[in-house]
Amino acid sequence: MKKTPLLNVALSRLIASLGHGDMVVIGDAGLPVPPGVELIDLALTHGVPDFVSTLKVVLSEMQVESHALAKEIFDKQPSALTALDALNEEGALGRRDLLSHEQFKVLSRQARAIVRTGECQPYCNIVLVAGVTF
Template identity: 30%
Template structure:
């Protein structure tokens, strides 16, 4: 029985199958479903868990080469939220792009982890190293 780190069996299974340069989406509560893309829903209530909480758990157990976020995240969220994001991804290449481009990447992702996140443009794509 796992007692430390990630203990969610569906998330463990998904990240174990993500290979070099594959993408993993961590999405907010309102993120749409994508046919053909495995989705693990870990939302409990609005705001729980957050995208940042799930990112921290995944990144502690998985090698990430790049993080993709929508440019709109910078417009809709304050300095504290942006600094928290930067802290979590420290040392990892970060790319900001228009949300339309971000969404265009989703159908080719290995999977989506949907959270209870309610922040504007909280979604993130993690690309394996």
């Protein structure tokens, strides 16, 4: 059994296979999944697992170079933004790019996978761009 926090097989496999610049989206329960993009569905019920907890576990294994958020998170989800800012201060998220929600959905078409959480608060979505550890 793994010693690190991430136990989900599909998510572990995805992170292990990422190359520099590959994108992974962690999204709320309502984020659409474009055709052809792998879905790793973690959602069990409303709020389980939540967005921030899922992100923290992913960050325990994924090297992130940069991330993208929809601008709407600033007005609609200040508590999620506070958590993201704290992670960014730790250096876990790299450079931040801001997009409209529509631009975010277009960018998600390029993702290797979308990780669906049970989060039911709108705009709790992030694109993580894989970095390198060397």
